[in-house]
Amino acid sequence: MSRFRMTALAVLAIVTTQLAISPVVARPLGVETAARPARPNIVLILSDDQRVDMMGAMPTVRSRLIDRGVSFSNAYVVDPLCCPSRATILRGQYSHTTRIYGISRPYGGAGLFKERGLERSTIATWLQGAGYRTALIGKYLNGYDSTSSVEPGWSVWNALVDTTEQDQYYGYRLNTNGHTTSFGSAPEDYSTDVLAARADDFIRTTPAKKPLFLYFAPTAPHLPAEPAPRHLDDPRCSDAANSGYVPGQTGSPPSFNEADLGDKPGWVGRKDLLDAAAQSATWIQICRTLLAVDDAVRTIVTALADTGRINDTLIVYTSDNGLLRGEHRLIYKKAAYEESIRVPMVIRYDGFTPHGAIEDRFALNVDLARTFVDAAGVEAGVHQQGRSLLRLLDGSAPDWRTQFLVEHADPPAGAGGDRYVPTYCAIHGPRYVYVALTTGEEELYDLRTDPYQLQNLLSGPPGTWPPNISSRRDDLYARLFLGAKGAKPLCHPLPPDYSPPPA
Numbered sequence: 001m002s003r004f005r006m007t008a009l010a011v012l013a014i015v016t017t018q019l020a021i022s023p024v025v026a027r028p029l030g031v032e033t034a035a036r037p038a039r040p041n042i043v044l045i046l047s048d049d050q051r052v053d054m055m056g057a058m059p060t061v062r063s064r065l066i067d068r069g070v071s072f073s074n075a076y077v078v079d080p081l082c083c084p085s086r087a088t089i090l091r092g093q094y095s096h097t098t099r100i101y102g103i104s105r106p107y108g109g110a111g112l113f114k115e116r117g118l119e120r121s122t123i124a125t126w127l128q129g130a131g132y133r134t135a136l137i138g139k140y141l142n143g144y145d146s147t148s149s150v151e152p153g154w155s156v157w158n159a160l161v162d163t164t165e166q167d168q169y170y171g172y173r174l175n176t177n178g179h180t181t182s183f184g185s186a187p188e189d190y191s192t193d194v195l196a197a198r199a200d201d202f203i204r205t206t207p208a209k210k211p212l213f214l215y216f217a218p219t220a221p222h223l224p225a226e227p228a229p230r231h232l233d234d235p236r237c238s239d240a241a242n243s244g245y246v247p248g249q250t251g252s253p254p255s256f257n258e259a260d261l262g263d264k265p266g267w268v269g270r271k272d273l274l275d276a277a278a279q280s281a282t283w284i285q286i287c288r289t290l291l292a293v294d295d296a297v298r299t300i301v302t303a304l305a306d307t308g309r310i311n312d313t314l315i316v317y318t319s320d321n322g323l324l325r326g327e328h329r330l331i332y333k334k335a336a337y338e339e340s341i342r343v344p345m346v347i348r349y350d351g352f353t354p355h356g357a358i359e360d361r362f363a364l365n366v367d368l369a370r371t372f373v374d375a376a377g378v379e380a381g382v383h384q385q386g387r388s389l390l391r392l393l394d395g396s397a398p399d400w401r402t403q404f405l406v407e408h409a410d411p412p413a414g415a416g417g418d419r420y421v422p423t424y425c426a427i428h429g430p431r432y433v434y435v436a437l438t439t440g441e442e443e444l445y446d447l448r449t450d451p452y453q454l455q456n457l458l459s460g461p462p463g464t465w466p467p468n469i470s471s472r473r474d475d476l477y478a479r480l481f482l483g484a485k486g487a488k489p490l491c492h493p494l495p496p497d498y499s500p501p502p503a
Contacts, residue, residue, distance in 0.1 A: 036352055036390075039131070039211040041313040042372050043300060046089070046215070047293055048082065048139060048222040049333065050319035052342050053244035057236040057287050058294040061346070064301045065317050067356050069348030070393060072363040076428065079408050080321040080333045080340045083108045083142040085365055086217075089320070090122040092369030092384040094405065096493050101409035107496060109143035114151075121381035123369045124153030127213045130378040135202045138195045138217035139163065147173070147180040158198045160191070160219065168219035169226040169289075187229045192218045192289075196296035203303040211376070212309075216300065220289045227288035228295075237287035246283050247326045248276030255327040255452040263459035264328060265441040267422055271329035279326045311350045314375050316368065318345040328453070332419045336406050336426040336435045336443075337453055349375075353393060361400050362428075363389055403429040403479070409495035423498045425491035427476050434476035438498045444473055477503060 052075070055061055077085045079095040087093075087100040087108075095101050098118060102108030113119060128134045135156035145162040161173040161180060169192070170185040176198075183189040199216050206212045227234070237243045240251045247256050257276065261269040297317070304310040322340045324330040333340045345363055347353055366386035373380045374388035391397035406426040426435040433453070435443040444457040457469045465473070478484045480491045481500050494500070 036375070037312040038377060040349070040375050041212045041214075041304070041309050042127070042132075042375060043212075043214045043304070043313060043315045044089075044216065044368065044372075045293075045297060045300065045315070045317045046086075046138075046217040047290070047317075047319045047344075048217070048219050049321060049323045050221055050290065050344060051244070051322045051325075051339060052344050054221070054287065054290060055244075055344055056241075057234075057243045058290060058297075060294045060298040060301070061317060064297060065315060065346045065348045068350070069315070069346055069353045069355070070357045070359050072345040072347075072389075073358050073360050075318065075343050075345030075363045076341050076404065076406070077321050077343055077365045078404065078406055080335070080406070081108075081408065082139075082320050083110075083113075084408070085320040086139075086141055087113060087118065088366050089368050090124070091118060091382055092123070092366060092373075092380060092386045093382065094366060094385050095407055095409070096491070096495065097383075097385060099496075101407075101495060102411070103142035107409050107411065110141035110145070111143055113141055119151050119153075122153055123372050123380075124151075124213070124215070126153075126373060126378050126381055127376055128153045128155060130376060132211050132213045132376070133206045134213045134215075135199070136215045136217070137198045137202065138215075139219050140217075147175055148178050150175075150178050156202050158195065163219065165222070165224060168222055190228045190292065192220050192292040192296055193228060196292075196299045199296070200299050200303045203300065203309070204307055206307075208308065213372070214300070216296070218293055218296065220293050221286040223282070223286070225282070225285040225289040227285060228292040231288045231291040234288050234291055236291070237284050243284070243287040247279035249280055252276075253327065253452050255454060257326055258328045258454065261328065263454075263456040265422070265437055265439065265443065265456075267420065267439070268328055268330065268335075274326050274329055274331070276326075279331075283325060313350070314352075314372075315348040316345070316371075318365065318368075319343040320365070334408055334410070334419070334421040336408070336424060336428075336433065338433075338447075338451075341406055341428075347389065347393070349390075352390070359393065361392060362402075362404055363392070364404055403427055405480070405490040407491060407495055409498060412497070423495050425480050425495065425498070425500065427480050427490060429476075432472060432476065434473060434480070436477065436480060436500050438495075438500075440499075440501050442473070442501055444469065444476070474503075477501075 083103040084095045084100045087098045100108045124134045133155045136154050137158040140159045150157040157177050159175045161175050173180050173182050195218050240246045245251045304313050321333050322342050324339045327339050367389050370384045370386040371389045374390050409423040410421050423438040424435050431448050433445045442458045445453045481489050483489045
């Protein structure tokens with residue numbers, strides 16, 4: 001019997017119109033499972049900048065993954081930016097280990113990843129070494145600009161080359177096994193569809209007895225979002241009922257265009273009010289851009305079924321980070337607010353996962369590499385800092401995390417313009433989130449009473465904090481920077497050029 005800790009909520013609670021974390025009462029759910037295959041196929045579908053509440057208009061994801069697997073209602077990334085998150089996924093390590101914090105130098109990018117030799121030991125090299133046929137199809141790491149090289153570990157390489165925000169859907173280049181092809185602006189050039197066709201071909205051409213690993217990473221729904229021609233006027237995304245809350249429409253949370261930012265750190269408090277109508281229009285475009293991803297999921301799952309692989313395939317759907325669309329007047333990611341760090345995550349693994357279940361314990365992107373090597377029964381080539389989600393699902397993990405680290409580093413103020421976020425370390429638990437910025441400012445939110453993070457409990461001078469808040473802050477600070485109860489500090493080593501607030 002597997003032992004699942006599931007909520008009694010409906011499966012689609014994971015795509016509610018609110019991002020609030022509320023306490024849940026879990027109930028055990030037993031399910032008979034077949035023996036896990038020795039070397040299952042593994043498919044990772046990784047969208048780009050998709051929030052947890054952006055799955056309402058994805059019927060294939062709902063019917064072929066959510067309804068047939070386990071949804072993680074509290075899934076998070078440990079560094080909410082594309083390149084560091086993808087580095088974490090590839091190696092199963094935090095940013096403080098990879099030292100990849102940004103999308104470009106001096107703190108990140110594909111060039112720095114390669115310069116440090118990190119590409120020589122990834123989930124691809126470990127699985128390929130164990131006999132898997134591997135494929136990366138889509139976005140690799142920000143700044144990848146090679147038109148001829150193929151990174152180690154990949155049997156099939158279809159990587160987008162030097163993609164900017166303006167050529168993600170049309171007018172892009174694709175390095176196919178060392179040969180680069182340029183694509184134009186015709187409907188058949190739409191990148192999500194092109195990548196889906198490549199994924200379909202990879203699955204269908206892999207020998208039947210050879211296990212495969214597919215890393216499918218479209219750029220959707222990254223801004224500026226551009227839907228496929230067939231979805232330009234799709235009505236499924238026109239209202240909150242279908243596509244999650246739409247900023248500026250009825251049902252927007254109170255954090256959207258937050259009225260009073262006096263409790264927030266200075267970098268947030270200086271933000272102006274946003275144009276609600278413009279944010280609403282952008283949101284609808286984001287939703288429509290995801291419809292092609294939903295079609296791609298159908299293509300991939302159908303190919304697995306047609307080739308007789310679906311019953312021994314581990315499928316994971318998730319995103320590299322979330323996205324702020326006007327909460328606290330912020331547009332972008334990187335910040336430690338819920339909309340930025342929380343992501344969708346679904347696992348379908350027939351014979352192992354029950355249908356339509358929800359797991360409410362914390363699942364992180366740093367767990368994915370460990371999960372894949374555990375499923376395949378191979379050894380990772382580097383120290384793993386995540387935990388196998390399979391051990392969580394089958395009940396074999398003796399315990400599970402109740403808090404986790406979030407970290408991010410930005411170059412000094414001004415280098416990132418409107419997208420600048422001060423470097424920070426944060427600790428996230430089931431109730432409290434504590435953020436320590438390099439500016440010396442601090443944030444503490446009680447998600448039970450303040451799910452929209454409207455009131456920073458540390459907004460005044462330390463002498464004005466209530467005793468219970470002061471002691472809570474000191475405990476979380478100690479866990480981050482000093483270590484607590486014999487444990488090592490979570491935020492160690494520190495991000496570059498970072499100074500934590502005083503103890």
